[in-house]
Structure formats: structure tokens, C-alpha cells
Amino acid sequence: MSTTPPSSPAPPALRVLAIGAFTPVGGDARSTAAAVRAGLCGFREHAYMIDTAGEPMRVAQVAGVDADLRGAERLVALLTPALTEALAGILASAGAANATHDGRIGVAVAWPPTRPGGPDEATDAVRALCRDRLGARLGPLQLFASGHAGGFEALDQARAWLRAGQVDAVVVAGVDSYLAPETLEWLEAEEQLHGAGPLNNAWGFIPGEAAGALLLANAGAATSGGWADVLAVGLGRESKLNKSGEVCIGEGLTQALRRALDEVAGEGVIDNVVCDMNGEAYRADEYGFCGLRVRDRLRDPTDFLAPADCWGDVGAAGLPLHLLLAASAGRKGHAKGPLTLLWGSSDGGGRGAAVIRADVAVRA
Structure with missing residues (x-):
């Protein structure tokens, strides 16, 4: 008689009810997804920042945000349209499907880490924005100032709040901007700024915001x-x-991927991968090692979507935007299947992964 304990049941799923986005290629979720699908590129020359090779720095900048805004003010300005779009259903209707009680909507926000030119952790500013939108319905709020992996940390916190019955719904958001002059100078000094000239770094990334x-x-x-x-x-x-x-050799990323994949062991092979690879060799090598370890769980580890080639590196904003692309691909019928693996990799060492099942369009 086997003494192997039965595997624990998979945790209950969370339903993505609404998505908002504000990016260099689109002012809302649908236009952003359509632009990435079409391969549109939001890169431009910075208005005044010149690199050490005498070339204009190339960035991916969101239209419609005051260029003079800095720090937390800029991030709140970026976050406002995305948050408003995601909450549109709740704000417009008091029907049974959208009703929530006071203090029952949590907010978990991925935020940039500490870096030159970066914003301070501005919980009060984010709370003021959320209070303006949600009023007394605003419940627990937490910022995760860890960059790319912060969205996964926020998603994990949302799951904990919902499982514990502390809230009826949670907003998981992410916002970032690399466009402060001090940040751009720091990126170049760290040899992470991409440039096309012979004296530039071809293996850096395009700084973005979203x-x-x-x-x-x-x-x-x-x-x-x-x-x-x-x-x-x-x-x-x-x-x-x-x-x-x-x-x-991708040990941290492998840990994150395996933890997510183990939760969906009975779901079959993962059809799609969306990630935050940005052109840096470090990230490509990391995923290369990791992909070999989990290749039996993925339809094709080498077939992935890395939208940094459209909107630049968007740091802490990655998780919700990558989920948007995966969900939109399912809706539009061009996904390879319903299951998508999302992953993110922070410079500070944090690694995150998630598996989603998109609503897939049925075509005759």
C-alpha cells in the first residue's frame, strides 16, 4: 500500500474582472494590446538627454503626461488612467455584480525600487488617488517597491487577502518610469542603456514608462x-x-516558475509565455537555463512574447500589462491555447511567475 500523501488541491483561481493600461503605445487596455499585436514601436529620441557618444538617448515615453513631472507625481499621473479604467465598472454601477461594502476593495501596487532619480515609496500619494476613486470602499493598501517582480508580489498579496475573506475584490497595479534624467544617466553609467551607435551599448535596454x-x-x-x-x-x-x-544560471527564476507550475500540475502543457526580457544578455541567459529545466511543462520554451521591443522596459508595470496581452490574445483567438506563463525578473533579485487561463474565442 502506497504511503505517498495525496497532493494538496490547487488553490482557488482568481477572476480578472477588468484591466486598465496606460503605455507608450496605447492610452487604454484595448489600444495597447492591439498596438503590441501589430508590432508598433513607441521608441523616440529624448527631447534633450544626450548620451556619452553624443547621440540622443532613445526612450519609450507615454503621451499626454507633463514632461516636467518627476518622482511620485509622475507615477501617480501614469497610474491614474489605468486605475480609472480598471475600476470603471465599479464606479459606474451599483448593481449586485459590482456592489462592494465599505473597506472591502484592497489595492496592491508594484512600485520602482530605490535608484538614482527614482521616486520615494509614496504610499500616501497612492492612497489619496485610490481614496479619490473608491471612497469608503477602499480597504487595505500595500506598495511593493521591488521593480519587475513587484507585480507578482502584489498578486500574491491579493490572493492572500481574497482567500482570507478580508476583501471582496483587489486592484493589482504596477507603475514605473525610467525617464528621469538622473535615472537615464545612471543606466548609462551601469552599461544598461541601449544605443545604436558604434560607441553605444547594443545589449542594453530602452527605458520606458507605463x-x-x-x-x-x-x-x-x-x-x-x-x-x-x-x-x-x-x-x-x-x-x-x-x-x-x-x-x-536561473536558479531564482526556476524556483518561481516551478512553484507556479506545481500549482497547475493537472492543467497540462503551458501554451504561451509572456515575459520581461528586454535585450540584456543577463536576462536571456537566465531564462535559457531556466527554460531547460521546465521545458517539459511548456509547449515551446523558445517561443515567447517579450513586449519590451514595443514599449521599452516598463519595470514594475510589467505584470498587469503582460497579463493584458495574454488575455487579449485569448479573446481575439490568436493565442496558441488558453494557458499562459508570465514571469518577471528584478535587478534586486526578486523573481515572479504566474499562470493564467484566458477566455479563448471559439472560431468556426
């Missing part, structure tokens, strides 16, 4: 509508960091 927001609830409580189900979340930690001189 915001994305998701409205989530427990799948069983979400009776209608929505975009996709979040089936799994996994977090990890990498010790061999970019620019440390150590060879990264």
Missing part, C-alpha cells in the same frame, strides 16, 4: 464578465545578480 491595473475577485464570486483566471503564483529569489560578476 502603468497597468487589474481588478480581481475570487473566481466563484465573480458571476459574469472578465478576461481570464489567475491559476497560480510563484515567487523566488536570485543571489547571482546582474552586474555582480557571478554567472546566473
Whole structure:
């Protein structure tokens, strides 16, 4: 008689009810997804920043935000349209499907890490924005100032709040901007700024800025509508960091991916991958090692979508925007299947992964 304990049941899914986006290629979720699908590029020459080779720095800048805004003020300006779009259904209707009680909508926001030219952790500013939109319905709020992996940390927190019954719904958002002059100068000094000239770094990235927001609830409580189900979340930690001189073989990312994939062991092979690779060799090598370890779980580890070639590196905004692309691909019928693996990799060592099941269009 086998003594192997039965596997624990998969955690309940979360339903993505609404998505908002504000990016260099689109002013809302649908236009952003359509632009990336079409391969549009939001890169431009910076208005006045020149690199050490005498070339204008290339960036991906959101239209419609005052160029003089800096720090937390700029991030709040970026976040406002995405948050408003994600909350549009709740703000416009008091019907049974959208009703929530006071203090029952949580907010978890991915935020940039500490860096030159970067904003301070501005919980009060974000709380003021959310209070303006939600009023007394605003519940717990937390910022995750860890960059690319912050969205996965926020998603994990949202899942904990919903499982514990602390909230009826959660906004998971992410916002970032690399466009402060001090940040751009720092990126170049760290040899991370991409440039096309012979004296530039061809293996750097295009600095971007963006915001994305998701409205989530427990799948069983979400009776209608929505975009996709979040089936799994996994977090990890990498010790061999970019620019440390150590060879990264993807141990932290593998940890995150395996934790997410183990939660969906019965769901079959993952059809699609969306990630935050940005042109840096470090990230490509990391995923190369990691992909070999989990290749039996992926339809094709080498077939992935990395939208940084459209909107630049958007840092902490990545998770909600990548989920938007996966969910939109399902809706439009051009996904390879319903299951998508999302992953993100922070310079500070944080690693995150999630598996979603998109609503897939049925075509005759």
C-alpha cells in the first residue's frame, strides 16, 4: 500500500474582472494590446538627454503626461488612467455584480525600487488617488517597491487577502518610469542603456514608462464578465545578480516558475509565455537555463512574447500589462491555447511567475 500523501488541491483561481493600461503605445487596455499585436514601436529620441557618444538617448515615453513631472507625481499621473479604467465598472454601477461594502476593495501596487532619480515609496500619494476613486470602499493598501517582480508580489498579496475573506475584490497595479534624467544617466553609467551607435551599448535596454491595473475577485464570486483566471503564483529569489560578476544560471527564476507550475500540475502543457526580457544578455541567459529545466511543462520554451521591443522596459508595470496581452490574445483567438506563463525578473533579485487561463474565442 502506497504511503505517498495525496497532493494538496490547487488553490482557488482568481477572476480578472477588468484591466486598465496606460503605455507608450496605447492610452487604454484595448489600444495597447492591439498596438503590441501589430508590432508598433513607441521608441523616440529624448527631447534633450544626450548620451556619452553624443547621440540622443532613445526612450519609450507615454503621451499626454507633463514632461516636467518627476518622482511620485509622475507615477501617480501614469497610474491614474489605468486605475480609472480598471475600476470603471465599479464606479459606474451599483448593481449586485459590482456592489462592494465599505473597506472591502484592497489595492496592491508594484512600485520602482530605490535608484538614482527614482521616486520615494509614496504610499500616501497612492492612497489619496485610490481614496479619490473608491471612497469608503477602499480597504487595505500595500506598495511593493521591488521593480519587475513587484507585480507578482502584489498578486500574491491579493490572493492572500481574497482567500482570507478580508476583501471582496483587489486592484493589482504596477507603475514605473525610467525617464528621469538622473535615472537615464545612471543606466548609462551601469552599461544598461541601449544605443545604436558604434560607441553605444547594443545589449542594453530602452527605458520606458507605463502603468497597468487589474481588478480581481475570487473566481466563484465573480458571476459574469472578465478576461481570464489567475491559476497560480510563484515567487523566488536570485543571489547571482546582474552586474555582480557571478554567472546566473536561473536558479531564482526556476524556483518561481516551478512553484507556479506545481500549482497547475493537472492543467497540462503551458501554451504561451509572456515575459520581461528586454535585450540584456543577463536576462536571456537566465531564462535559457531556466527554460531547460521546465521545458517539459511548456509547449515551446523558445517561443515567447517579450513586449519590451514595443514599449521599452516598463519595470514594475510589467505584470498587469503582460497579463493584458495574454488575455487579449485569448479573446481575439490568436493565442496558441488558453494557458499562459508570465514571469518577471528584478535587478534586486526578486523573481515572479504566474499562470493564467484566458477566455479563448471559439472560431468556426
